[in-house]
Amino acid sequence: MARRLPVGIQSFKDIRTKNFLYVDKTMYIWKLINSSKSYFLSRPRRFGKSLFISTLESYFSGERELFTGLYIEEKENEKGGYAWAKYPIISFYLSGGDYNSPVGLSDTLGNVIDGCIVRYGLDKERVTGETLPVRFKNLIQCLYEKTGRQVVVLVDEYDKPLLSTMISNTKQEEENRQLYKGFFSVLKDMDGYLKFVFFTGVTKFSKVSIFSDLNQLSDISMDDEYSGICGITEDELEDNFGPEIEELAHKQNLPHEECLSELAKMYDGYHFSADGTGVYNPFSLLSAFHRRDFGSYWFETGTPDILIKKLETSRMPLYKLSEGVVATESALMNYRVDDPDPIPLFYQSGYLTICDYDREFRLYTLKLPNNEVKYGFFDSLVPSVLGQSEEENPASLRSMLMDLRAGKPDSFITRIRSLFASIPYPEGKTPVYEGEWSRQLYLILSLMGAYTQCEVHMATGRADCVVKTPDYIYVFEFKLDAPVEDAIRQIDEKGYTISYSADSRKLYKVGVVFSTEKRNVTDVRIVEG
Template sequence: MNEIMRKLPIGIQTFEDIRRDNYLYVDKTAFVWQLANQGKPYFLARPRRFGKSLLLSTFEAYFKGQKDLFKGLAIDRMETDWRVYPVFHLDLNAEKYDSPDRLLQILDSHLNMWEDKYGKDIRDETISTRFSGIIRRASEATGMRVVVLVDEYDKPLLQALGNNELLEEYRKTLKAFYGVLKSADRYLRFVFLTGVTKFSQVSVFSDLNQLNDISMNRSFAEICGITRQELEANFQPEIKVFGQNNNQTPGEVLDIMEANYDGYHFHPNSPGIFNPFSVLSAFFNRELGSYWFQTGTPTFLVEMLQKTNYDLRLLLDGIEAPASSFTEYRVDSNNPIPLIYQSGYLTIKEYDSRFTNYFLAFPNEEVKYGFINFLIPFYTSVTNNDQNFYIGKFVSELEHGDVDAFLTRLQAFFADFPYELNTKTERHYQVVFYLVFKLMGQYTGAEVRSARGRADAVVKTPKYIYVFEFKLGDTAEEALKQIDEKGYLIPYQSDGREVVKVGVEFSAEERNIARWLCE
């Protein structure tokens, strides 16, 4: 096919480039006007690759009075008095922060650039006094108050996690720098900071406590990302071409895009938000892929899970939590959930208003299976290259009714653990079972539970339904007996497929599967 493709702004974060070079743009300018005209100091947390940089670039163009860029957009009908303000745009995203001097160098570079334009006072010696002086001089020179935009304010802090000495250096530097935005308030027209993480107990914003955090504000839940309504309204040609290339109707395309890339909720009552990077990439490549997940690996998060001995089964099934336990991250906490949530690997799925509890879970298929696949090498000796082989064989054997081959392969899977893994706790092996069955779930109707009262795992294939019960320190016979006594088969008896119950005996001494029985 030789369809003419529209220009999709994959990786383009500059509003002016998108508009001048005729890239497709999903109009978010009504939010820009509303925020710019309703308040002054804002903070927004969103996962990486979610459009934060483009949003700040849009604010920059608006406050620089670049009216021509907004022709035909919502803000063109809303703004009647275009003015030009001095804008200081600080981008901390694309740098490596590995020493105290590195952050100072980045800040110094920006300050030098602004001082070249608005002058320098030799009495201003520190980073914070220089910044304060620049803001005052810019306002006095132009007769307009100043706009400050900070992109990825937390990037140095995130890179320093695990290095307490470096983290403290960055905290002190940024605390003084951002604190200027409070003392210079009378010279400021607008302030907007973005980041991935809302840090607590590190006092970065202690001197900037007037920030309006809109990260979970219902009115601005859609300010970044793409809603299904926006997808249908703006991407009809791409939906059509994607469907033609994958033998799918437009409705099927929307459904499969929703399953793989939708599901983010930044307020319990907001619509689902599609990951914009994955959506644009899928349309460009005309096929599904783990586009967002592959742009950054959650190595630090997985290491944190292991360090805190967090029960992965809770994470994989979704967890209940009050907002206070996941919206801010405490450096001294053993709770990895805030960083996992704020990084985009979990999102709000449900909200219990009576008890003010949230239910957090993976937002979509891309994140769910990308995260689980990434976990496997950390908990087993299986590499990323090998795991698809294992999972494919597991699925094939159960689809063909060969339980013995499946469990023999699972036995070999455990036997291949290196010695250091063999010293792990019982929970470690339970987690590995969990990961295997969860990964099979993308190809079969596999369900695996951690709660008592239900079978440990259920796998549905076109011909069979398998009900598994695993026993540590007990026999395979006892496992089968429990399946019967607890009525685990009842939900599947009218299904029409052959139901197979499997009792598996796990040996603590051998640290492996010892026996199994099937009926």
């Protein structure tokens, strides 16, 4: 009988009482409570932040029965009479709510305060005030006085009210920001009343007052020792999911090692610090085990429009997302809404991850973490870059790939021409420039890589694209407003085909010229081997 996998379940209590599989993360709770008491953690969506907040909530509620057999049980029991102490808790779960409404955020915060009054049996008259910040302050003081214990404040997805309004309602986003400025800054001067404070979010907004006024928050987002706090590490995968790996391998007719390799290519590759451990996307990994298939589950939950708009505005070449981009630590840890650089938001949202670190210059190199992110994100770019969805496109990417598999490069080029002819350009727009042409072509070729071996470079010194099918190898070189002979000559002079000379597959060298005036392919040369 298959074990119960907690796909999308964010309640620690539900997981532990309803016999769901749980990957023990309580070691991190022990580290946190014995190091400091006020923290901020940034991680992408669906990465387990809410579950970790829920685990903290159960721990500080003294629910020892939920922690049987976990790391923290033995550590906590060593405290003797001080073990499993129960503290008053104020929990803000902010992922839900209509934050485009003028009263959406204030109602959510107010409801949390009202709920605490009822749960702890407080005198409602003592938790009054003309403003929400005053009520929040009075609530903390009343909880401390009634219980005789310091208060725990847990805030999950603090940035949802800002992210959900940044594009659709900038006026409301600013009002939500101002409300935050007064509300959570209350914590700054209440240290004596507080036992533990923990904030989570996708992004760290540098101009939100909780990070300026509330400067005692320790940001652990890029700390090596907390790199595995959310997500599934390689060790956790093999220690906890043996039966699920075998079931998936059996369903996909793969050997054990090939199944592990495919899981890594699809869902692994996330690094949130310079030297910390890498992790798998937990939502996608659990979904793959649940459905016994390698799907793009993270992307089924949607791609934020803000990412696509940021990329459109920046005009950053798409190949850099795969090849690597460079950023400073301060840029990665702080996000400014008015910053045209898309890299910090892409990193904090989980679409780019750390792949290298230069200690001398303190620079991080980032790239797309895995195939799920790469092909899922590129697919979401099709409407904005090509002007239509792939399903609507008469020269579909799958048809192009079928041409190459059948050894029909001429038909492939015909479909390329059809595709570029169908891309709409607004009236008055200047002729397409090299960056735009490369952007569109790179997207097409990269998405083909989801179905075959397609190495796309689009950079000087390497073949622009190499496509490998079971029977053919194609080496492409693309030129803009240049003789097609230059493309073939570059393939030969640079020796792009040398490494394939001993391959039994049929080899084609394909030179392609794009015209900025005609906005399409105008010349092609196909040379066998």
